[in-house]
Amino acid sequence: MLITDKMKQFIFITFTLFTLGFSLTEKRVVEIQFDQLFQLQQLVEMGIDLDHHRTLTEVHAFVTDAEFKQIQQMGFEIKEIPNQAKLYFEELKKSPLGSANPMEDYHDYNELTAFMQDIANSYPDITRLESIGQSVQGRELWVMEISDNPGVNELEPEFKYVANMHGDETVGRELSLYLIEWLVDSYGNDPRATDLINNTDIFIMPTMNPDGFENGSRYNAHGTDLNRDFPDQFSDPNNSTLGREPETRAVMEWSWGHNFVLSANMHTGALVANYPYDGPSSGVYSACPDDELFIHISLAYADAHPNMESGGFSNGITNGAQWYSISGGMQDWNYIWEGDCDITLEQNEVKWPNSNQLAGLWEEHREPMLVYLEEVHDGVRGIITDEDSGEPLSANISVQGIDHDILPDPENGDYYRMLTPGTYTITAQAFGYLPQSETVTVPLSGYVEQNFQLNVDPWLSEADIEDFEIGVFSDLGWSFSGNANWQTDNSEVFEGNYSGKSGSIDDNEQSTVSITLDVVEDGQIS
Numbered sequence: 001m002l003i004t005d006k007m008k009q010f011i012f013i014t015f016t017l018f019t020l021g022f023s024l025t026e027k028r029v030v031e032i033q034f035d036q037l038f039q040l041q042q043l044v045e046m047g048i049d050l051d052h053h054r055t056l057t058e059v060h061a062f063v064t065d066a067e068f069k070q071i072q073q074m075g076f077e078i079k080e081i082p083n084q085a086k087l088y089f090e091e092l093k094k095s096p097l098g099s100a101n102p103m104e105d106y107h108d109y110n111e112l113t114a115f116m117q118d119i120a121n122s123y124p125d126i127t128r129l130e131s132i133g134q135s136v137q138g139r140e141l142w143v144m145e146i147s148d149n150p151g152v153n154e155l156e157p158e159f160k161y162v163a164n165m166h167g168d169e170t171v172g173r174e175l176s177l178y179l180i181e182w183l184v185d186s187y188g189n190d191p192r193a194t195d196l197i198n199n200t201d202i203f204i205m206p207t208m209n210p211d212g213f214e215n216g217s218r219y220n221a222h223g224t225d226l227n228r229d230f231p232d233q234f235s236d237p238n239n240s241t242l243g244r245e246p247e248t249r250a251v252m253e254w255s256w257g258h259n260f261v262l263s264a265n266m267h268t269g270a271l272v273a274n275y276p277y278d279g280p281s282s283g284v285y286s287a288c289p290d291d292e293l294f295i296h297i298s299l300a301y302a303d304a305h306p307n308m309e310s311g312g313f314s315n316g317i318t319n320g321a322q323w324y325s326i327s328g329g330m331q332d333w334n335y336i337w338e339g340d341c342d343i344t345l346e347q348n349e350v351k352w353p354n355s356n357q358l359a360g361l362w363e364e365h366r367e368p369m370l371v372y373l374e375e376v377h378d379g380v381r382g383i384i385t386d387e388d389s390g391e392p393l394s395a396n397i398s399v400q401g402i403d404h405d406i407l408p409d410p411e412n413g414d415y416y417r418m419l420t421p422g423t424y425t426i427t428a429q430a431f432g433y434l435p436q437s438e439t440v441t442v443p444l445s446g447y448v449e450q451n452f453q454l455n456v457d458p459w460l461s462e463a464d465i466e467d468f469e470i471g472v473f474s475d476l477g478w479s480f481s482g483n484a485n486w487q488t489d490n491s492e493v494f495e496g497n498y499s500g501k502s503g504s505i506d507d508n509e510q511s512t513v514s515i516t517l518d519v520v521e522d523g524q525i526s
């Protein structure tokens, strides 16, 4: 058969429409039975979306028709179950909403926006409303900052709560609004709220996935699970926003503009506090270097809840991977790349409960949410400066015995290292400075202060330094090779105004910079 150009075009267009239609098809909710943990890992390796519900013999998941068949062929018992969240969503859509009273209905996007704007207008001295970006369908990604000096980077730890990244997990979305309202209402009346707001920079994001909520779906409007879209230490160790969803990019860039110390993201579908790491193998405990700290802060939440300990998990907490492994989750990203201790809170077995339960859920979760927020003040903190100039330094803070360093806030040099009570050796180290170590004892509650004034390493005063600050590569005898030359750059810097940057290259290309030095006497090259 002859295929004319017109026919090709026709074939191409139908194909495009077909793929578009397919990708937007809602996945089915299923229950899959298994006997052995390795079978759970088989499901993880298939790349299907496992849901939060899992026991020793069954797990819930979202699957396409093709995945359904494949799982069946692998010998699993699999059956479709009702999508409770979707059913309640349909019911809500039928009933007239329009009430901005958080005691009654869920806030849809417009009501949530109005609620946030109303709070910002009523409490301008202690709040600042910001949109950190837009969702796929153009909805604002609202963040409420609550602080005694909103918008000012103070010498205080920064904390964040992020909710509703799974659009059909709605409890945290409403609890966020309750918490915002409680904090601003109680400021000046309740000593606890006043203390928190005076001494903490609090950020609350009620929904990271407004499109998902509006569509009654776990996924964003591109059909992506946002809690699988972050850089991952095992499968995607590239801390870049390239190729990620707009909602993920917005959260990453917002986090880069801050120095968050502690955070949590709120989900539903189980009742448990889940802490890093989330991978690599399901059913196998995967401890991060701060395991003891994560257990401590997760227990703080669970212990303050009236019945979290009866949610089917020992003491109401679990290691992420031991429960079921995921890749691209937000909590591991926060911890590994941002130095921010993040846990995943599963706040209710039912994903999208009837709105008449919300007031009761707030009663249960208020104390845990406050206790967890207060944890940000525990550990060791201080300011790192240059001994001579008093200028803040971007020094590395390490704790002997815990292989996880953190950085201070670059603007003020203030650092917050969360630690469980005990005695520790802390070292501050900055390039060109002599490292300084101190022994501190973290009290049972609260923090110990330890400042560092670092001295310039005498070696540095005699050295020739290339800092690219003259804006061209001419200071030393650099040579270039490969497909593109290196350049100096003033858009991204470590310090000063310039940095060195590789040329722009494609796959299988190179951009090389090198230098040959004649060493005439003993010394160091660094």
Ligand code: ZN
Binding pocket: 052, 166, 169, 227, 267, 268, 269
């Ligand atoms: Zn979730």
